Amino acid sequence: MSAKTYPGFDAVKARGWLAAHKWLLVRRAVQLSILALFLASPLLVPYTGAWILKGNLTSSLILGTVPLSDPFIVLQSLLAGHLAAGTALIGAAIVLVFYALVGGRAYCSFVCPMNIVTDASLWLVRRFDLSKGWQPGRETRLWILASVMVTALITGIMAWELLNPVTILHRGLVYGVGYVWTVALAVFLYDLVVSRRGWCGHLCPMGAFYGLLGKVSLVRVSAAKRQACNDCMDCYAICPEPHVITPALRGADGGVGPIILSGDCTNCGRCIDVCSKDVFAFDVRFNNASTDDKFNDKDKMISTDRHAA
Numbered sequence: 001m002s003a004k005t006y007p008g009f010d011a012v013k014a015r016g017w018l019a020a021h022k023w024l025l026v027r028r029a030v031q032l033s034i035l036a037l038f039l040a041s042p043l044l045v046p047y048t049g050a051w052i053l054k055g056n057l058t059s060s061l062i063l064g065t066v067p068l069s070d071p072f073i074v075l076q077s078l079l080a081g082h083l084a085a086g087t088a089l090i091g092a093a094i095v096l097v098f099y100a101l102v103g104g105r106a107y108c109s110f111v112c113p114m115n116i117v118t119d120a121s122l123w124l125v126r127r128f129d130l131s132k133g134w135q136p137g138r139e140t141r142l143w144i145l146a147s148v149m150v151t152a153l154i155t156g157i158m159a160w161e162l163l164n165p166v167t168i169l170h171r172g173l174v175y176g177v178g179y180v181w182t183v184a185l186a187v188f189l190y191d192l193v194v195s196r197r198g199w200c201g202h203l204c205p206m207g208a209f210y211g212l213l214g215k216v217s218l219v220r221v222s223a224a225k226r227q228a229c230n231d232c233m234d235c236y237a238i239c240p241e242p243h244v245i246t247p248a249l250r251g252a253d254g255g256v257g258p259i260i261l262s263g264d265c266t267n268c269g270r271c272i273d274v275c276s277k278d279v280f281a282f283d284v285r286f287n288n289a290s291t292d293d294k295f296n297d298k299d300k301m302i303s304t305d306r307h308a309a
């Protein structure tokens, strides 16, 4: 067997570089396109007749008609006692339904601008085999999420939004505020030096909020061909939340289906990219019968047919 140099090495050999980075490229294209639409919309008005996308990730309007609002921020606003405009509530409902379909933390992997920063840090950690550093408990971000909401309720102030690195970074990129780079650099260095995948994986309350939504979302990743797994561990090495993989991949004996049901999974698709055995694919949460089960069912049917004969 050839010496492996990085997760996905075998997938690149088997399918080529482009196919082995497909979902990574799609995610980057989506992240940059959203940013480009916010920035280019005013320039395109002479051709489109209206802003394609106006506002920012907190609150925006598509073509001057369809509102979009971040439900995490609308919820803080309501708890703080601010009367939300009808359009804000409709916008939040649209966004909630969207992520209930495509996966709550798809926000993290396909939309949040901080994802590029934290992925860059993680790439360096892997590249130079740096230490994991301090790893707070996974429930920490849930406690922070609860604190954010309780603070809004008690003080009547959306205090977290004064600090939220995601909001600050996105507004800074759209409106050209210089100090956002300090925020991005702080998260980058925190993930690099203090805690591997520390911000998104353990602290960010937005990630926690969208993770809760992900617990019921329709589109999930499935380890449908887990019988083909050769234990190369590339999916674990590339996954930003590797604890979500085990129940789906190793669940055969425990009767657990192949769908990754954890809300922590970001639906980033990197496990699909790097698996040279094509074990993973996007699916829907209800299709939770494994190929093992189907195989066994088929075996049972053949055996029953033989007995009947």
Ligand code: SF4
Pocket: 107, 108, 109, 112, 113, 114, 115, 118, 166, 199, 200, 201, 204, 205, 206, 207, 208
């Ligand atoms: S965890 Fe937070 S910062 Fe990280 S990608 Fe998700 S929303 Fe963005």
Ligand code: SF4
Pocket: 221, 238, 239, 240, 241, 242, 244, 245, 260, 264, 265, 266, 267, 268, 269, 270, 271, 272
């Ligand atoms: S299980 Fe796959 S899709 Fe989910 S976070 Fe991990 S690499 Fe991404």
